[in-house]
Every structure is written in C-alpha cells, then in structure tokens.
Amino acid sequence: MHNYLSAGFIAYLTRDLLLGVRNKTDLVKPLIFFLLVSALVPLSIAPEAERLAQLAPGMIWIFAVLATLLSVERLFSDDLQDGSLEQMLMSPNLLIMPILGKITAHWVMIGLPLTLLSPVLGVWFSLPTVAVTPMMLSLAIGTAVLCLIGAVGAALTLPRQGGVLLALLVMPLYMPVLIFGSATIQSAVDGLDWTAPLVILVALLAIAIALCPLAINAGLRLAKNG
C-alpha cells in the first residue's frame, strides 16, 4: 500500500508542486484574477455595507469558480506535449494515485491560496466576522471539488486546451458546488445553521474523489489514443 502511495500520489504531488513554484506566472494568474475582480465589485456597486454583505456569498463563489476554471485547462496539456502523460499512463500502479497526486498539487496551488485570500474579500464585502470561518471552510472543500471536476473536463478536452468547450462541459457540474458553497456563507450571514450545506459539500467531495479519477483515466487514454 505504501508503495502505491509513494510511487504514484506523492511522486506526482511533489513534482507538480515543484513545477508550480518554478512557473509562478501560471500560479499567480488565477489569484490575481480572483482579487482584482472581487475588488471591482464594491467599486461598481454602491458601497453600502449591508448590500455588499448580501451580495458577498454569491459573488465570492462565482469568482472562485471562474478562477478555478481559468487554471484547470493546462492540468494535463503540458504533460501530453512533453511525453510525461505517456509515462504516467504506463505506470504499473493504479493510475488514480498519480491523478489524485496531480489534482491535490493543483488544489494546494490554487484552491488553498484562494481560501487563504478570502478573508481579504470578506473585508471588501463587509462580511460579518461570523461568516469568515464558514466562508473559508466552504472554499477549502468546494475548490477541491471544483479541481476534481475541472480535471475531468481538462482530460476530456485534450489534446486541445479546453477553452469554451471546457467551460460548457464543467459549468453544469460546478452548479451544485456553487449553490451549496454560497448557501454556507449565506446561512452564516443570516445567522442560520451553516453546517448543513457544508456537509453536502463534503459529500460532494467524497463523490468526486471516488468518481472523477475514473473519468479522468478514461479521458486521458482516449486523448492519447487519438
């Protein structure tokens, strides 16, 4: 069991993290997008604290979805171009482990920074402090689901970089995450119990971890076989 983990999951996780650190531009782009677009909202809408706080849950989640979508399309295309994908597909280990390693690295580089940056957005949107923890938890879990679903789209749209097709493919699948993610923050803003939508997000994550790697595996083999 340890061998499966070390040969697949950990190897791809560390390599992709290292690649992410070296290619900083790819890493920073979605985060800058997330911050910039979020900064524009309070400027374009009347900066009334109450109104902004009402808009915040939906807005923050829409920007998180778009930032994730922006970053996910190159998840496998570089590997396809340089031949690494071929090596990954002929791995004797369960292919889901390298796939999960790559997606975890992607989440650490995109989902985690988005989560950590979100309190800044909370201040811009005059979000009550009670909503900050639910917001961070929902983003941490939700962006992981978005990365998994996005990876399915990225695999299915290879050898081209997804673009519009990728967006059309994954957007319907992003909807439940968007709904329950913003519902978690909204419930906290309204002073209601926010754990119920969060638990649904956790359930979505469990389903995505179980099913997405299988779909990605099939998509990658299809792409490689032309």
Added chain:
Amino acid sequence: MAATNILKIENLSFERNDALLFEPVSFELNSGEALHIEGANGAGKTTLFQLLIKLLEPCTGDVYFRGQHLSQCHFEYLSDILFIGHQSAVKAALTVEENLSWMSPDGTSTEKITAALQFVGLEHYASIPCYRLSAGQHRRVALARLMTTSATLWYLDEPFAALDKQGVGFIENCMQQHLDQGGCIVFSSHQDLVKIAARSYRLNPLREVV
C-alpha cells in the same frame, strides 16, 4: 547459461479507420537479445511501441512476457519495462538532476544519478534548468534513465534522434551493457549502429506510406 524467453509476440495487429495499419507482427526475444524494428516513416513503428507498452489495445494477437500471457502478468510486465519515446518526458522547468531523479525508480541514490549524468556527459549541467539545454541535451537527460532503471525490457523509439556522434556512442555502450547483463531491447532507429548486434524486423505497412 541458457537464454530465457522474455517476450513473445504473436500476430499483433492494429486497425485505424477500419484498416489494418501493418501486417500482423510476430517475434520472440530472449534474454541478451536486441531487436531492431525497421520501417519507413509512417509504417507504424510508434504505434507498435504503443501496443507493446499497453497504451493501445491490439485488434488481434497476443503478448507473452516470460512465458505468461499479459492478461496474467500485467503488473509484473509494466513494472519490468522501460519506454523512451519520441517525446523525452523532460520537464523544462526542472533541473537536469530533478528530472532524472523524478524519472528514476524510488530510492535511486544520488550517487547513481550523478553516475548516470556522468555517463551521458551532463555531469556539469546537474543544477541547470532543462529549458536552457539544447534538444540533444534534452534527449541525453531522458536517456540517462537507462542507467538508473532496473527494468529488463527496454522499448526505445528512435533513441538516437537529435543526438550527436558522441551521444550515440554513449547510448550504444549503455545498450550493450544492458544486453550483456541479460536484458532485452526493442528499438527503432534510422541510424546504422556499429556496436549493437541486433536482429532486424521489418514492419510492412498495409496502407500507402506517403
């Protein structure tokens, strides 16, 4: 020492757009033997390699590894093969050493990696990012894996592409060493090799090769 049968291919064929790509392929390979796959550009050599490394499923035919049908020893087979294709699988953003270390089996010592880089003449480039290397040097990084792998069966698709004379010499030596140790190699090349005594297998395309 009696030679052990490592690989046996029987009537392997592949269809694309409802047409067979090449005549069904059959050959056997014993330990210490090399097989040179010959054929014009577009004859299907790369497709044959992709069938052999299980990236593609054949239409007909069987593959036996150490006497066992692949369906019975899938994991053992994939654990004991090494494939280096047209694309080098080298990550441009990583250094030469990082690339080789990542591509080598778990637990490969730093000394072994340094020795492999020395063997392919890249010992002074260990900490250089690969985007600063030439195409030939990229190829050398990929081929340095030959020195760190423990796989018995090597599949090398055009291993000498982009290499200079010295690089070809390095790799030929490495291949010969592997054969002397009882390994097997299936390779394709348009280059005349001087050091490797390999049997030839001509791939006959069944469609017009332009």
